[in-house]
Amino acid sequence: MNPAVVYALVLFFYLATLFVIGLVTSARMKRSAEGFYLGSRSLGPWVTAFSFVAAYFSSVVIIGGGGFGYKFGMSTLWIGATNVLVGTLLAWIILGKRTRALTARLGAITLPDLLAKRYSSPAVRIYSALIIGIFLLIYSVSVLQGMGHSFSVLMDIPYIYGLLISGVIIIVYVALGGYLAVVWTGFFQAWIMIFSLLLLTAAAVARAGGLNQLFTRLAEFEGGRYVQTPGAWSWAGLLSYAAIVSFGVWGMPQLVSRFYSIKSVKVLKLGTVLATVGATMALLPYFNGAATRLFFPQLANPDQAIPSLVKSSLSPFFAAIFLTGVVAAGMSTFAAVLITAASAIVKDLVRDSFNARLSPERELLVSRLVAAGIGIIAFVIAIKPPAMILVITGFSWAVIAATTLWPYLFGLYWRRAGRIAAFVSMLAGSLTALLWMALKNPFRIHGFIPGIVVSLLFFVILTLLFPEKKFKDS
Numbered sequence: 001m002n003p004a005v006v007y008a009l010v011l012f013f014y015l016a017t018l019f020v021i022g023l024v025t026s027a028r029m030k031r032s033a034e035g036f037y038l039g040s041r042s043l044g045p046w047v048t049a050f051s052f053v054a055a056y057f058s059s060v061v062i063i064g065g066g067g068f069g070y071k072f073g074m075s076t077l078w079i080g081a082t083n084v085l086v087g088t089l090l091a092w093i094i095l096g097k098r099t100r101a102l103t104a105r106l107g108a109i110t111l112p113d114l115l116a117k118r119y120s121s122p123a124v125r126i127y128s129a130l131i132i133g134i135f136l137l138i139y140s141v142s143v144l145q146g147m148g149h150s151f152s153v154l155m156d157i158p159y160i161y162g163l164l165i166s167g168v169i170i171i172v173y174v175a176l177g178g179y180l181a182v183v184w185t186g187f188f189q190a191w192i193m194i195f196s197l198l199l200l201t202a203a204a205v206a207r208a209g210g211l212n213q214l215f216t217r218l219a220e221f222e223g224g225r226y227v228q229t230p231g232a233w234s235w236a237g238l239l240s241y242a243a244i245v246s247f248g249v250w251g252m253p254q255l256v257s258r259f260y261s262i263k264s265v266k267v268l269k270l271g272t273v274l275a276t277v278g279a280t281m282a283l284l285p286y287f288n289g290a291a292t293r294l295f296f297p298q299l300a301n302p303d304q305a306i307p308s309l310v311k312s313s314l315s316p317f318f319a320a321i322f323l324t325g326v327v328a329a330g331m332s333t334f335a336a337v338l339i340t341a342a343s344a345i346v347k348d349l350v351r352d353s354f355n356a357r358l359s360p361e362r363e364l365l366v367s368r369l370v371a372a373g374i375g376i377i378a379f380v381i382a383i384k385p386p387a388m389i390l391v392i393t394g395f396s397w398a399v400i401a402a403t404t405l406w407p408y409l410f411g412l413y414w415r416r417a418g419r420i421a422a423f424v425s426m427l428a429g430s431l432t433a434l435l436w437m438a439l440k441n442p443f444r445i446h447g448f449i450p451g452i453v454v455s456l457l458f459f460v461i462l463t464l465l466f467p468e469k470k471f472k473d474s
Contacts, residue, residue: 003316007155010320014327015169017188043183045267049274051186051336052258053281054193056087056249058333059146059326062197062285064389066306068241069289070299072233073226074218076290079242080283087246088279092272095250096259098412100268103260110340111253111404112348114260118411118471121419122353127426129348131403132253136341137374139396140334142389144382145303147330153307154323163382170331170338171375183261189331190278196325197284200306203313204291217294226290240446241394248397248448251405254333254340303389334375342371394446395437402429402451406459411471418468421459429455 043051061083069076099114108114112132116125144163151162208214218226225231230238249255262271285306292305295312299305310322346367350356358366386392406429407422433451441447 003319004155006316007320007323010317010324011165011327014192014324015165043261043263045262045271045274047183047187048258048262048267049271050190050278051183052088052255052275053278054186054190055258055333055336056255057083057193057279057282058143059150059330060142060333060389060393061282062193062326063146063149063303063306064142064393065282065285066289066292066309067302067304067389069286070292070305071289071302072238073228073231073293074215074287074290075229075231075233075238076286077283078229078238079245080286082242082246083249083282084276084279085246087249089272089276091250091255092259092268092275095256095409095412096262096268096272097265099256099259100262100265102412108260110343110348111256111408112344113352115404115407115411115422116348116352119407119417119419119422121423123423124407124419124426125348126353127423128404128407129344129353131400131426131430132344133341133349135396135399136254136337136344137378138381139393139400140337140341140374140378141382141385142392142396143330143334143337144378145385145389145392147327148382149301149303150307150323150326153304154311154319160383163379166327166330166334167375167379170334171372183258186336192321192325194278194281196322197281197288199318200288200310200314200322201284203318204288204309207313208291208294214291214294218290221293221297226293234444236444237446240441240444240449244394244397244401244446244448247452248401248405251401251403251408252397253344253400253404254336256408257336257340334378338371338375341374342367345374346370394448398433398437398446398448398451399430401448402433402455405429405452406455410459410463414463415470416467417459417463417471418466420466421462424462425455425459428458 065076065080068079102118103109103114106114106117108117110129112125112129115128116122144167147166148159148162151157151165152159155162205211205214208217215227222232259268262268288309289302289305292299292309296305296308299308306326310319314322346363350366351358351363387395403426406425407417410417411422429451432454433447436442436445436447436450
């Protein structure tokens, strides 16, 4: 059978399944803001954990991580390892229980909402919502890039058609089913991603003649720098990126929302185990990207490493399965980003900050329209993307995390932390990250690092100088 026909059939079945999930969840969703943004806090540990994995390790990791693995070698495995240990395990342990309890008590359904109510500060709400809305839009461009490159290489269709196929389906099922559609499709997509990456890894190792042969042959390239740490990279660059895509997760609203949508704190322990096990898949894209150099040593665009390896190593049927895995990864994250960005704009800015009077039905309609609008803008930008996938991801995550991370974390644990410290640290952190990146990351240190350091200093100093009345967290 013609490979293009195989791809089309597998993708049609997959996309049709997502559309059905969107229709079903739309019927189940409560017609309210909490229903659209959080699924009414009714989700169990399995769906919560694996939708977290799907939203975290998107096409950005599968394609972009593979691109970094191709460019910098096996040292990038340390990024995947910190994703598992810091971005998943520690995040669930340190943030999960307190976030679920506090958001339920305050009635908070978004991260800006939580921060505004924790610090009793409208300014905190407005600034965090603006940063989240703008920079999640930028991040979504990198997600679309990953899907577009996959369609382009694997199916030999123009890049823009890959963007169009992916974008239309996501926008439709998010607008229909809201958060429930996001997490249930994410649960389904996480399993496809894991299976696809395991399949590709096995094929790459077999093609190289075994794991030992793979490393031996790779060590022959350019003095062995692709099997050394930091090797082709630098310690500053490696540690910066490991920090931003691991510790930076702690301030990313589309991921921490999983903690306040889970149905109770009692199921968080099981969710932690499941999410950590699922997160181990993060190691595989970097490994496969580095391995691709054995077979395609002169790729013009590193982001095409994984699609090229798939096309040359798997049969059309299994290549189609992998393509659905990449599309699944991108769709799950893009959907989560659309929901989160829409909530920041509609709920936190339009309704709560500017006091727009919206009935539950009108707010739901506006949220759907805004989510669709964000998706369309991201699509237009992704037609001619400005940089490599992980570069765009690092840029957007750096600004968001430098804004939200410390006010969120200290808001859970430091009862004296107050509104002055929260707002000034947000402003200082985000501006520092932006300025550092505008200077093209001096000393090869990513803007995320100075951003969170400056934010931390302002938060601690201002809290000590202007302590507020102890916040009752229980």
